[in-house]
Amino acid sequence: MTKLTQFPAWQALSQLSGNLPHMRTLFADNPKRFERMSLKQCGLFLDYSKNRLTEEVQQQLLALAQEAGLKQKITAMFSGDIINTTEKRAVLHTALRAAADADIRVDGVNVVPEVQATLAKMEQFVADIHQGRWLGYTGKAITDVVSIGIGGSFLGPKIASEALRPYWNGAVKCHYVANVDATSIAEKLKKVNPETTLFLTSSKSFGTQETLTNTLSAKAWFLANGGTQQDVAKHFAAITSNVAKATDFGIDETNIFPMWDWVGGRYSLWSAIGLPIALLVGMDNFRELLAGAREMDQHFASAPFKENMPVIMGMLSLWYNNFFNAQSHVVLTYDHYLRGLPAYFQQLDMESNGKSAKMDGSAVDYSTGPVIWGGEGTNGQHAYHQLLHQGTALIPADFIMPLQSHNPLGEHHIQLASNCFGQTQALMQGRTFDEALAELKDSKLSDAEKVVIAKHKEMVGNKPSNTILMDKLTPKTLGALIALYEHRTLVQGTIWDINSFDQWGVELGKTLGNDVLARLAAEADCEALDASSNGLINTFRKGHI
Numbered sequence: 001m002t003k004l005t006q007f008p009a010w011q012a013l014s015q016l017s018g019n020l021p022h023m024r025t026l027f028a029d030n031p032k033r034f035e036r037m038s039l040k041q042c043g044l045f046l047d048y049s050k051n052r053l054t055e056e057v058q059q060q061l062l063a064l065a066q067e068a069g070l071k072q073k074i075t076a077m078f079s080g081d082i083i084n085t086t087e088k089r090a091v092l093h094t095a096l097r098a099a100a101d102a103d104i105r106v107d108g109v110n111v112v113p114e115v116q117a118t119l120a121k122m123e124q125f126v127a128d129i130h131q132g133r134w135l136g137y138t139g140k141a142i143t144d145v146v147s148i149g150i151g152g153s154f155l156g157p158k159i160a161s162e163a164l165r166p167y168w169n170g171a172v173k174c175h176y177v178a179n180v181d182a183t184s185i186a187e188k189l190k191k192v193n194p195e196t197t198l199f200l201t202s203s204k205s206f207g208t209q210e211t212l213t214n215t216l217s218a219k220a221w222f223l224a225n226g227g228t229q230q231d232v233a234k235h236f237a238a239i240t241s242n243v244a245k246a247t248d249f250g251i252d253e254t255n256i257f258p259m260w261d262w263v264g265g266r267y268s269l270w271s272a273i274g275l276p277i278a279l280l281v282g283m284d285n286f287r288e289l290l291a292g293a294r295e296m297d298q299h300f301a302s303a304p305f306k307e308n309m310p311v312i313m314g315m316l317s318l319w320y321n322n323f324f325n326a327q328s329h330v331v332l333t334y335d336h337y338l339r340g341l342p343a344y345f346q347q348l349d350m351e352s353n354g355k356s357a358k359m360d361g362s363a364v365d366y367s368t369g370p371v372i373w374g375g376e377g378t379n380g381q382h383a384y385h386q387l388l389h390q391g392t393a394l395i396p397a398d399f400i401m402p403l404q405s406h407n408p409l410g411e412h413h414i415q416l417a418s419n420c421f422g423q424t425q426a427l428m429q430g431r432t433f434d435e436a437l438a439e440l441k442d443s444k445l446s447d448a449e450k451v452v453i454a455k456h457k458e459m460v461g462n463k464p465s466n467t468i469l470m471d472k473l474t475p476k477t478l479g480a481l482i483a484l485y486e487h488r489t490l491v492q493g494t495i496w497d498i499n500s501f502d503q504w505g506v507e508l509g510k511t512l513g514n515d516v517l518a519r520l521a522a523e524a525d526c527e528a529l530d531a532s533s534n535g536l537i538n539t540f541r542k543g544h545i
């Protein structure tokens with residue numbers, strides 16, 4: 001297997017990265033740059049012209065994708081091949097949103113019928129709740145759903161629900177519990193009535209400590225506030241691939257929605273894990289979310305790389321990560337409903353590509369997944385944009401903004417858009433010393449002071465950004481947007497020759513945490529642990545510092 005850094009395209013890119021014109025020059029040299037480096041697909045518009053990108057660089061990036069076998073990996077994923085090799089699993093979150101008549105096989109069996117049957121079960125469940133047919137133990141309809149889950153079993157539903165707030169039909173309220181910190185569930189239980197509350201335990205493994213502890217506490221609260229053991233079936237349901245553990249736990253089997261091992265947690269909101277979304281926005285809108293993702297799947301699987309949105313975005317981010325030592329990538333959502341999306345993309349990408357072993361187990365000798373972070377615009381402009389503009393780190397940025405607001409009000413949206421576009425312009429063009437000095441010409445500063453201040457105001461610019469627009473934030477455009485980032489993650493993981501679909505790195509912390517828990521529970525001494533862990537545990541035992 002040729003090493004990534006030995007590919008001809010990698011070598012060419014290494015050469016090119018050292019002598020590129022400033023983006024100001026690239027724009028000046030080609031008035032058609034915006035038209036040439038923008039793309040409209042699946043209800044999304046991508047402007048990638050504000051990048052350190054020439055025609056030759058783009059050709060070499062796409063050549064690198066070819067040389068690294070990206071086309072083969074895409075085909076393998078959609079075909080249900082075992083590409084999650086360390087867990088011997090297929091990777092088929094795409095099957096969750098495939099057309100009802102698709103034929104996608106795992107171990108020779110078409111999985112689409114079961115996916116469709118689960119969607120039908122979800123539809124019935126949502127209808128029963130919305131139309132008041134599902135009654136609690138005192139005969140009242142359900143008013144509140146408490147969704148208990150963590151990681152991919154929490155963040156996807158929560159962020160997508162938040163993003164689709166304009167589509168909530170008001171039938172039920174939804175509360176999310178994830179952290180094992182009792183405050184999380186205690187604060188939610190203060191808001192709900194045991195007679196009209198349904199608990200949804202979302203856990204692919206049904207073995208995650210936080211989720212099990214929270215579900216046990218929810219059950220104890222229910223039994224202590226009027227419910228009885230035989231009423232549990234009316235107030236507890238589960239989404240899991242481990243039906244046996246869920247039924248052992250006391251969840252009625254008819255209230256269990258299946259998950260499959262070929263769906264990774266951070267890729268699972270399209271499955272019954274997305275029930276909270278469907279309960280809030282209705283099943284028709286949930287199917288629209290699936291439809292948007294399906295369109296992006298079809299685009300990703302069929303479009304030539306030079307017109308392929310996930311490929312272009314994945315390769316551009318890799319360009320900065322591996323050839324400009326950019327250690328992080330920022331996602332800036334210029335829409336309040338999308339304020340949680342950066343955290344979702346953070347989990348999606350960092351739990352997928354935060355790896356340092358190649359597929360064959362050998363160590364990588366190049367950077368892999370960057371830190372993904374971000375937040376909502378314009379708030380970030382008053383927080384971390386200073387560093388983006390004048391810091392020493394190169395941090396490529398994605399700006400995401402709907403053209404139409406769900407809440408048109410006076411000048412708000414035109415100001416939001418102006419800020420979004422102004423920021424990408426400032427990052428790209430910067431401000432030269434001469435420009436800064438000229439701005440000071442009428443100031444009362446001395447000439448010497450003007451020079452110093454101008455140096456402080458100087459900004460090199462040439463800071464790359466992508467801008468993603470959509471007409472409006474709808475279930476369909478949200479589905480396409482999330483699928484875009486899922487596939488962007490696959491693109492990068494493939495080039496880096498890592499497994500984007502396991503997460504061995506989270507196991508050790510859990511194991512050591514359980515060891516500490518056992519020592520604390522047994523009042524066992526911890527002298528055998530490192531002095532810090534031993535000291536911290538003893539301090540916890542004392543209960544004061």
Ligand SMILES: O=P(O)(O)OC[C@H]1O[C@](O)(CO)[C@@H](O)[C@@H]1O
Pocket residue numbers: 150151152153202203204205206207208211264265266351503506
């Ligand atoms: O759905 P489960 O099995 O409770 O796992 C919850 C989360 O924990 C992880 O396994 C590790 O963070 C995630 O991949 C997963 O989404």
